Each structure stands twice: as structure tokens, then as C-alpha cells.
Amino acid sequence: MARAARTKTPSVSDAKTSAASPSRPAKAGARRSGANAPDKAELLTYYRDMLLIRRFEERAGQLYGMGLIGGFCHLYIGQEAIAVGMESIKRKGDQIVTGYRDHGHMLAAGMDPKSVMAELTGRAAGAAHGKGGSMHMFDVQAGFYGGHGIVGAQVPIGAGLAFANWYRQNGGVSFTYFGDGAANQGQVYEAFNMAQLWKLPVVFVIENNQYAMGTSVERASAETHLSRRGASFDIPGEQVDGMDVMAVAEAGARAAEHARSGKGPFILEMKTYRYRGHSMSDPAKYRTREEVDQVRKTRDPIDHLREKMEALGYTDEAAMKALDTEVKKIVADAAEFARTAPEPDPSELYTDVYAEA
Numbered sequence: 001m002a003r004a005a006r007t008k009t010p011s012v013s014d015a016k017t018s019a020a021s022p023s024r025p026a027k028a029g030a031r032r033s034g035a036n037a038p039d040k041a042e043l044l045t046y047y048r049d050m051l052l053i054r055r056f057e058e059r060a061g062q063l064y065g066m067g068l069i070g071g072f073c074h075l076y077i078g079q080e081a082i083a084v085g086m087e088s089i090k091r092k093g094d095q096i097v098t099g100y101r102d103h104g105h106m107l108a109a110g111m112d113p114k115s116v117m118a119e120l121t122g123r124a125a126g127a128a129h130g131k132g133g134s135m136h137m138f139d140v141q142a143g144f145y146g147g148h149g150i151v152g153a154q155v156p157i158g159a160g161l162a163f164a165n166w167y168r169q170n171g172g173v174s175f176t177y178f179g180d181g182a183a184n185q186g187q188v189y190e191a192f193n194m195a196q197l198w199k200l201p202v203v204f205v206i207e208n209n210q211y212a213m214g215t216s217v218e219r220a221s222a223e224t225h226l227s228r229r230g231a232s233f234d235i236p237g238e239q240v241d242g243m244d245v246m247a248v249a250e251a252g253a254r255a256a257e258h259a260r261s262g263k264g265p266f267i268l269e270m271k272t273y274r275y276r277g278h279s280m281s282d283p284a285k286y287r288t289r290e291e292v293d294q295v296r297k298t299r300d301p302i303d304h305l306r307e308k309m310e311a312l313g314y315t316d317e318a319a320m321k322a323l324d325t326e327v328k329k330i331v332a333d334a335a336e337f338a339r340t341a342p343e344p345d346p347s348e349l350y351t352d353v354y355a356e357a
Contacts, residue, residue: 038308040312043246043305044315045088046084046088046249047306049087050084050301050305051324052113052327052331053076053083055328056113056116056117057075059117060075061073061280063117063120063335063339068121069120069121071133071135072100072134072135072149072280073134073279074100074102074280075280076102076274077275078272078295078300079101079104079242079274080301081244081245081272082104082205083104083107084108084245084248085248085249086108086175086249087109088252089253090256091171091172093143093165093170094256095145095161095165095173095174096109096143097144097148097154097158097174098154098177098178099148099154100134100135100148100149101147101274102137106137106147109144110142113331114333115127116334117335117337118334118337118341119132119134120338121339122344123344124343124344124345127139129351131344131352132146134147151182152183152185152186152187152188153187155204156187156191158175158204159191159194159200159202161174161176161202162174162259163198165200166200173201173202173256174201175202175203175256176204177207178204178205178206179206179207179209180207180208180209180212180217180220180221180226181212181213181220183206183221184221189229189233192229192230192235195235195265196233196264199262199263199264200264200265201259201260201264202259203252203256203259203267204265204267205268206229206267206268207242208226208242208269208270210274211286214286225239226267227267230267235264235265236266237269238251238266238267238268239269240270242270243271243273245301246305251268252268275295275296
């Protein structure tokens with residue numbers, strides 16, 4: 001017999017913004033518009049957030065190889081600029097919902113790296129008490145409404161969150177993420193239609209990393225400019241360099257203002273690239289090593305930002321090494337916590353099943 005959902009017991013996951021998560025400038029992208037030079041603190045925050053995601057995902061891949069993470073595991077390496085740039089323009093009360101490549105979004109939203117890593121290893125102190133795993137954890141207090149394992153199914157949920165904001169007139173925006181593969185799913189277009197019909201405050205963010213599992217966009221999509229996918233619903237769209245965190249923030253600010261002002265949904269196609277396979281079980285033989293190396297050398301979002309900061313005189317090699325050491329320590333502590341924290345009691349199978357009405 002299933003018990004009703006219990007009141008959450010305090011754990012490390014209750015610390016929504018820990019020392020590991022730097023504070024972010026409010027409305028960073030909007031403020032930068034028209035400025036002569038980007039703000040130093042803003043760029044350092046972007047860099048640290050992206051580096052945290054990169055090092056976290058690298059360690060998650062190691063834990064998966066050691067057998068400490070079960071099920072599927074989809075890494076965000078290469079796509080860090082999208083989650084970080086969009087997070088910088090979010091306001092309190094806005095929501096995020098995404099698919100299964102979700103760890104980066106969680107960290108960008110300010111979730112504690114320890115609680116995220118502990119969820120990956122199925123521990124009781126994890127963000128979903130060890131029952132969600134890599135693809136299905138969430139944190140409502142952080143505005144993160146989950147990663148979802150069914151391709152494209154999170155898009156109607158994102159429209160539903162936007163409907164709630166519209167109904168309550170609270171000024172919130174739903175940032176709904178999905179990939180180039182999910183862009184071909186039918187429920188996405190049903191959500192587009194309703195969102196525009198009711199002028200819902202939602203920004204649809206297509207993370208176009210060029211390969212839906214193992215199939216390139218060119219082989220799977222008749223219209224490869226995914227920012228145009230809302231044309232038949234009269235939804236405006238924009239294609240963005242998803243490897244440039246500043247370009248992401250600027251486009252995100254414009255799209256959010258469009259949605260927040262009552263004009264309805266907006267589509268952002270983020271052109272990005274994932275360095276690893278679709279999941280940890282994917283050898284990625286459908287593309288060449290030279291292709292991946294070329295993107296790493298010429299378009300890496302973290303390297304690109306570091307070079308810009310060095311050119312502006314905002315940092316130097318010693319400072320970058322110190323920051324990398326700091327971030328690696330945060331991730332190492334999270335990994336050790338995730339390895340040693342207790343597993344859920346078997347009785348937890350019967351909690352969080354129903355909510356009391």
C-alpha cells in the first residue's frame with residue numbers, strides 16, 4: 001500500500017545555492033546591451049559556472065565507468081554556454097524544464113553539486129532522494145522542474161508551466177529546453193499551437209547539438225533551420241551561437257522580454273555541439289574524431305570566454321589555474337559525498353507516490 005508523499009527531511013540538497021554556486025548578476029544580458037565592454041564580474045561568473053559544469057560532467061563520466069551510476073547518463077560537455085547564459089537572464093519565479101541531458105541545467109540553476117551527484121549515484125541525500133537518477137531529478141525551489149526521459153514530452157509540460165504563469169498573472173516565464181531530435185516530435189507542435197493561441201509566456205530553447213542520438217540534423221530534418229519551426233504558428237524565432245555564452249545571454253534576454261510582455265512564445269535555436277556520445281553507452285562512430293577535435297579547438301565555449309577575458313585584462317593564467325583547482329575541489333567533494341552517502345531505505349519505495357488532496 002502506497003503512502004502519501006512525506007514532508008522532505010533536511011539534507012544537503014536543501015542548500016539551494018551553496019558556496020559552490022557563485023552569485024549571478026541580475027539581468028546580465030539585458031544590462032550588457034549597448035555597453036562598451038562586458039562587466040568583469042559577470043564574465044568571471046559565466047566562466048566559473050561553465051567550468052563547474054564541465055568538471056562535474058567529467059567526474060560523472062568517471063563514476064559511471066566505475067559502475068557507481070546506474071541506468072542512462074547523458075553528459076552536457078560542450079553545451080555549457082547555453083544553460084549558463086540563459087540562467088543569467090532568468091528572474092525569480094521563472095521555471096526551467098528540460099530533457100534527459102540535464103545535469104548542466106541543474107548546476108546552472110544553483111542546485112548543490114553534492115545533491116546532484118548523490119542523485120546520480122542513487123543516494124538518499126540526492127535531489128530526488130535517490131529515486132530519480134540522472135534523467136528525472138528536480139528541485140522546485142530552484143525553479144527546476146525536471147529532466148525528462150521521454151523525447152519531447154517536457155515541451156507540453158513547459159507550456160503548462162507557462163499557462164500557470166499566464167493564469168496567475170505572476171510575470172513568470174517558462175524556459176523549455178529540447179534538442180534537435182525532439183524538434184521533430186508531434187507533441188512539440190501541439191504545444192507550439194496552444195502557446196501561441198493563448199500567448200503563453202514561454203521561451204522554447206532548442207539545443208541543436210547537430211546529432212539526435214546518432215543521426216545528423218541534415219539526415220533527419222527537412223527544415224534544418226530549427227528557429228523557423230514556429231513559422232506556421234506565427235511564433236518568432238532566432239538562431240544563436242550556442243557556444244558563445246554572451247550571445248546566449250543577449251538573445252535570451254530579448255526572448256524573455258518578448259514572452260514576459262504578453263506577446264507569447266519565442267523560439268531560440270542554440271547552435272551547439274556535444275563532445276561526448278549521445279549517452280555513456282554511445283561510441284559515437286557516426287562522426288570522425290577530427291570533427292570533434294576541430295570544434296574543441298575553434299569553438300569551445302570555455303576556452304572562447306577565457307581568451308576574451310585575457311584579452312580584456314580581466315584575468316591571467318595563474319588566476320585561471322587557481323579557479324580550476326577550486327572547482328575541481330568542489331567536484332571531488334561532491335563525488336566523495338555521492339560515493340559514501342547512505343542509500344535510501346527500502347521503505348522509500350512507498351513515499352512520494354501520492355499527494356494528499
